[in-house]
Amino acid sequence: MIIYIAEKPSLGRAIAQGFAGRQQKRDGYIELENGDCVTWCIGHLLEQAEPDKYDPAYAKWTLQHLPIVPDNWLLVPKKGTSKQLTVVKRLLKTASQVINAGDPDREGQLLVDEVITYCKVKRSVIVNAGRLLINDLNVNAVKKSLNNIRSNREFTGLSISALARSRADWLYGLNLTRAYTLLGQRGGYSGVLSVGRVQTPVLGLVVRRDAELAQFQSKPFYEVFATLVTQAGHPQGRQQFQAKWQPSAACEPYQDEEGRVIVKKLAETVVNKTRGQSGIVQANTQKNKQSPPPLPYNLSALQIEASKRFNLSPKAVLDVCQSLYERHQLITYPRSDSRYLPTEHFKEVPSVLAAIKANSPEHKNAVDNAKHTLKSKAWNDSKVEAHHAIIPSSRNKVLSSLSTDEAKIYQLIATQYIMQFYEPHKYQEQILVVIIAGGEFVAKTKATVALGWLALTKQADDKTTHPLPALSKGQAVDCLDSQLIEKQTTPPKHFTEATLLAAMTGIARYVQNNDIKKILKDTDGLGTEATRASIIDLLFKRQFMQKNGKEIHATLTGKALINALPSEATQPDMTAIWESNLDKIAQRQMRYQDFMLPLTQSIGNMISSSQQIDTSLFAGLASTKPAYKKKWRKNKKTG
Structure with missing residues (x-):
């Protein structure tokens, strides 16, 4: 029996629709006519264990325990998902073959691989596992993907890279958050001072911009x-x-x-x-x-444009895109970092343009005047990896059935796609x-x-x-x-959500070291397409940043934290080196241990040097809510 494991229920249902014959909807899975089953995760079914799972003493935050570095890493069922994990585990016991149908990105690869390993699937089944990559939830697109299943072993490097990043973020965030929270307590601050490999350099950008503006003298x-x-x-x-x-x-x-x-x-x-x-x-x-014509959107480019045009936050844009993809099936996979399209897609141009015209009357003339045979520079197989640019699907659905924001985002994506069929x-x-x-x-x-x-x-x-x-x-x-x-002379402007997101994607502009600058140009910047919106949102929730109209300002707490941390923790350089090494792991040019060992040593050194900090920096600051201490682990994936 073949077991297909999707990342989400919506993807699982879409996969099942790609098969002919009668199907039975069961509790947590769909049984196909031939007895094969399509099941799913609910996002992450597993998460890194809390420190007290390794040693009960770690439940108490104390400097003597740091750094906490597990010898044998533990995964535990995520709260609220144990029922579905039980379903998946039971199905896997009867599997003759497993197909990883996680989202087509680094996190999606690891998310399902972790479940397969956790459920102790037979070695022979793991070796012969397949990988199903789906960018479009429409039936025809799903059928095409089902006919092109690859070996999951092709993606081993990607999975190990994702695992290294997950564990490294845990080590870095947990240990430095505990260290600086304890320092803050010495200075009289009772809230949590969270530190993250991505969130902290982003906060550093805002703090330094605020300082630059405060010191600016017009000449x-x-x-x-x-x-x-x-x-x-x-x-x-x-x-x-x-x-x-x-x-x-x-x-x-x-x-x-x-x-x-x-x-x-x-x-x-x-x-x-x-x-x-x-x-x-x-x-x-x-x-x-x-x-x-400008290239079709990836997620960051779409979020920046929507923020400028409609004043929508990056998180709101991502939520709308997820709805357009999963619920309405009107666009392709939204968490994409690519702005290019595979040449094979060119055959689908007429059906996609026809769908746009049927869905959006505002685009009728634009589609009628488009030249279907034009092939812009967007079609480039060498620049397409697991997923391609965000474009409309070939599904027909009148936009009046969408919310106002959904219609706006769909029309943005549609216009950018139609542009590919116009002359320069x-x-x-x-x-x-x-x-x-x-x-x-x-x-x-x-x-x-x-x-x-x-x-x-x-x-x-x-x-x-x-x-x-x-x-x-x-x-x-x-x-x-x-x-x-x-x-x-005019001062630089305060960051807005649009310009901060643009800074994260084009972070090389803020780096002086030419070698680091080159690495950042070759990577996707700070964070990933899937996490940037949540990182910005998290910094607001943790009260390190606040909005004044559209402008983003650092709070006194945010400034104190950045001023207390070593420069290396507040600059994007370290993340650039991480991403470069993680990419090498994905390409099997670097070993997992060669990345993790120096990182662990660096964290220990940073904790030791933190003891020299003047803790009066944190005196008199308004504390964040105590609940943040409990929520830190929940938000670890955002860095």
Whole structure:
């Protein structure tokens, strides 16, 4: 008997629909006509054991016990799931073959593998286990996946990598949370000071941004603009345009680190030297350019866009996506980190576009004008791994049956998909360089030639600038006037949920070390597609951050914690190294022990050095609710 183990009941039901014949719905599973069974987890059925399962003495938080490092790791049934775990365990005893049908990501792989191991399935069955990867819950897509079951052994590296991350997060979060909570208590703070491999660097971003804003002093800088006109006899008549002065290398001593002129006298000199003078055209270039349609969304890109457009939190967007995927089956797997599509999917384009048109009347014209045969750069097998970009499914369902937020998110995803079947946006860029009294002035314009995919956006209404005069190198122009414009440097903005999420995905921007920066560019940033929203939400719940309108500010407790921790715990560098090594484990280029041993030693060193901290940092802080101490383990997966 073959036992299929899905990650969730909704996925289990979708798998069962992929089989023909009569089926019997049982308690916790579905029996197929041939006797095979489809069962499911309810998310995680198992979780890492609490420290007191290893030693009852660990129930008391005390520095003498740290670091707590299990010799033999224990998994225990998660509260409220024991009934379903019993069902799965009973079915596995009769299995001749097992199919892992967890979600197509690292966590989904481990989630089911852990259950198989915990239930003590026969070695021979484990060796021959299959792996079913499903990105789309529609029947046709499920049937296709059922005909392409792979060996579960192909994903052993991924499973070990997920296991290493799970255990490492447990070690890091539990030990440092206990250590700093105890330090806080010494300083008079009675709440829990939780530390996490991902949550703490995210909080560090906010604390450092707040400090930067508090210390910011606006300073003046200066720009010079020349009003130029073509001379008499020009074929197009006297045409006027504006050009901006470009400081030369000799001006560097008078500029700030961003190249802005900060000495007013220099700018005034340029104005006086150029006003009323003639200029000579050094170059006039016209280039035809084009921009391809933006790629379909992954989860982070979708969350950022939805936050900007609809002011929806990242968690709200994820919840809506899960509903569109599981309940309505209108989109593909949402927790995707990919923005690319497999070339095989191209055969399904007509049915997906037809579904969009049927579901959303607002998209009728967009679909009618789409060119089904166009293949954008989104179709790239080399960039698709376990799952592909989030796109609409081929299911028909009128959007009036959806909630307001569900309809909004579906339409965002649909528009981004339709864009793949529009021509690139084509435009002409003109750059005119004029030398006046030895100084270089540049004028730029951009004129749309063909809207292409831009026709599907609000940007299509933007006015293009007027073209510059047709001038050749060596031709003269007159400088009617030069003006000095004084501006003020502006501070960076407080993070919002959208910009904080963008910072997590593009975390390399906040790293100075070039080697670390490269690692972060090659990985997915801080956290994963599945956890980023919950990490931000968790920092609010733990009262380390708070919102002021859309702005995110660190609380006094959040600032105190970051200031107390060693820099390595508050910067993204450590996570970059973790992710690089976890990827090596997944690719079988690194052993589990070679990752875990140095990590354990590092945690011990951090706990030892924490004893030198001035605990008065925590004096007078408003404590978090005592319940947080109980909830820390519940939220461990968010880092």
